Structure formats: C-alpha cells, structure tokens
Amino acid sequence: MKLESVLVIGAGTMGRGIAQWFAQQGLKVELLDNNPKAIDSAIEAVNQSWDKLSKKGKFSEAEVKSFKSHLSATNWESFNKNCSLVVEAIIENIEIKNTVFQKLDELCHKDCILASNTSSIPISSMAKGLSAERREKFLGLHFFNPAPIMKLVEVIKGHWTNVDLIAEFTTWFETAGKKVAVCNDSPGFIVNRVARNFYGESLRITNHHDMEKMREIDNVLKKCGGFKMGPFELMDLIGIDINYSVTESVWHSYYNDPRFAPHLLQKKMVDSGRLGKKTKGGFYDYE
C-alpha cells in the first residue's frame, strides 16, 4: 500500500496530533476544520511542538523544515480530492460523522480510503450510508493521545471492510513505527473496553469519596501493579466527565451489562462539577 497524502478532518487535540504524526512520516497532510481559526491554531501548535523537539535534538532543523512543508490548512472546496486517505477526528456524534463521510464519499476519488478515529461509534454504522465500493475502503483507525507519542493504533475492521486493507494498514503502520492492534467492530474496541474495570473496580473498592483510600489504591496499583498512574489520578487527568461518558457509552452498548456499570461516585463527581485537574478539583484537590 502506498500512502502519499492524507486529509485529516478536525483540528482538535486528536486531529492535530494525527496530522503531526503523518507529516513526520513524509506524507502530504492537509488539515480541515469547519472553524478556520481552529486550523490556524492547530498548525501553530504543531509547528511549535516541532521547534521544541528540534531544540531537544529529537529532529534536525532540516527534518522540521520538511515536516512543516508537508502540513497545510485546507477547506471543503479546495482539499485534495485525490488524497490516499482521509482520517476523521471530529466530535463523537454519529449524525455529524455520517454527514461528513457521505460528503467525502461523493467528493473523493474512488480509490481514497476513509477512516474514523472514533473511540466509541461503531464503524459499520458509519459505513452503511456510503456507496458499496467505498464501504470496502472504510475502517477505523483509532489513535491514542498524544498521537505523535503513543505507539498504538487500533485498526478496526467494519462489516464491509476489505480484509486485505486491514493487513496492508497493519504492515504500513508497523513499518512507520506504530504498534498495531487489529480488532473487530465492537463497543469500546479493545482499550476502552478492557480498561473499564481498572477504574470501575477501583471505584467499588473505595465506594465513596475517601481521599485517603483513593490515595492508597493509586499507590498500590502503581507500586504493585506497575501501572504508570493510579485510577483516581488518571481519571482526574482525563476528566471525570469524559471517563464517565465513555463508561456509560460502553455500558449502554452492552445492554447495561453489570461488568461495565458506572459507579454512583462518578456521577456524584460529575454532578458536583468536580471534574478533575481541569476544574482544579476532582478526586483530589489541585488548588
């Protein structure tokens, strides 16, 4: 498989990270967002990141110059319709995503591969509104934040995805230094499903907001389990509301299976507005 150019849709944290990583692989990357200011700010942030990495000696000045020349802003009228791949990284809303993909299906060259960076929406539900030919070229490419650093890409096979395409992407990403986990189209895919009980079980061990107990659990899981962060400090970093929303989504997708049930403490935290570091208070205080 030869990828030459990528269109990344969505200039938020994930979109800009994905765009940065593809540009570092020598691909021509266009970044598109309905908000032009968001694109400018994303490109500026990526450029600053490259400058910092250059100062740290991670990349040479020549490399950074080349990366910068590979990344550009675009819009719906002028984007390259012959690009090899489109990666969508917009809001997790199926109606909005479907509108975007149906538009891309109409506008893009027939060989263009369409991919979603969704973490929770079934791939096949986005593919079903596309032309029969395009459905075979539709898959999930789930990157992890920060995309230029985190090695994993979940490569997700939808109902119609051509199996050869999955194999080709696996090889392509591995050659580019990523670690690939291939999976079928199922709620939460691998990581967001299997990791649920890292949080869920820890919440059940403490059962209520007891900061000393939470500190003990975080400490045990780091020291004994070898985890980089404990569940409570990690939820505070991610945002308790974000974590709660993913938990609810996976739980509902599995017809409220108790294995995935959210814990009342999560809801209490969200209702009280204590969402983690971003509100200067979550399971722990950050004032």
Add this chain to the structure above:
Amino acid sequence: MTTNKKFLVLATKNHPLYEKLKTLDVEFYDLDSVAPFEQNWSRDYECDLVLDFSILDADKKMTLLNNLNIQFDFPIVSDLSTYWGELFIEKISGLRGAVSLAFHSPNNCYEYYAIDEATKSGIEEFYKLLNFEGVQVSNPGIGFTYPRVISMVINEAFFSLEDKLARPRDIDTAMKFGVNYPLGPFEWVKKIGPKNILRLLETLYDVTRDQRYRPSQKLRLEANL
C-alpha cells in the same frame, strides 16, 4: 538474606511461590503432606510468626486457620489474595495480618495488612527474605486491591476473546501501548495463573452476588485445562 526472627512457613504446592518459599532459611511445612495440627509440636516450640501460604477452598482455609489458632499462641499471617480477608481477620483472633503474594507483581511489590506493629515488622522482614517490597494497606477487603483490579481487567480480556473481538496478542499490544500497562492481560494471566484469577472472581461473586464478577467461560476453560 538472613533474619533474626523465627518464621514457621506452611504452604500448599499450588501456591505460586511454593518453590521459592521452600528455599528460604525458615522452618517449612508442606501442607499437602503434613497437616500442621497433626504435627506433634513440642510444648516449648517458639516462633515469631506463623505464615500460611495455603490455597484451599474458603471453608477449608477457615478450618486450617482456626486449627492453627488453637495450636499456636504465636501471631498468624495468611496469604488471603483470593479470599474475603476482612471476614477471616474478624473471625480468627490469632490472625494478625494478611499478605497477597499469590498474584505476581511486575515490580515485586506486594500489599499486606497488619493489625499491630509486631506483625507489621514480621511481615516486612519476611518480604525482605524474598527480596520483595511491601505496601501496607488499611484493609484486606476482598482479595486486596491489586489482585481484585487485575482479575477484573483479565476477565474482560477473556470476554473479549469469547466475542472474537481480537486475538490475544492484539489485546496485549493494545493494553501495553495504548494505556501503558506493564504487561498485556494474557501475559499477566501466564504469570498469575488462571486458577487464582478464577478463584478470586468466584469469591467476589460469592460475597457480593453481583453479576459483574461472573467469570468468563474462556477463563474457566483456561483454569481447568
């Protein structure tokens, strides 16, 4: 490493550390061949700590610990990794502490619970003999913290296999490189042993009657192979 403390160590062969425990310079009894209450202990037998590393059904474990409690005046510490530790501690007066050595730690660091300072210092000294670090916890709960959390993560990985979500190696890769786990769930299960994970999940289910602890059929299969 040597110690001034006198430890009496009892273990069943199914404990993952059985072979390592046997090599320690301590008094060691294989519970599969000699029941301690059948042993003819002399009246002047002295030790600082009796350490039980048996893995048995919960009622047999309770009987064993009750018998040890009758037999010895010395403090007893038991590996309660797969048991409702809180209940055992409440019911057996001589049980002064609990450890969780049945669940492999990637950092060789293990939780323990101690009621008093003497038991704490005994456990810490024993951990040193094994070259392990310890973390004291406020309550052994049901299967401590790390065994309980990792068992639930591993159980879900087995459910994912049942659903044909992905291959074990893809699941391991995803967890190691997506969320920085030190081991993938299937690498972890090889280190801990599926039987211990199943045993803890069954304990959690028995105590709570919550369906969330239902073990995966694939895990059951693996544990019974």
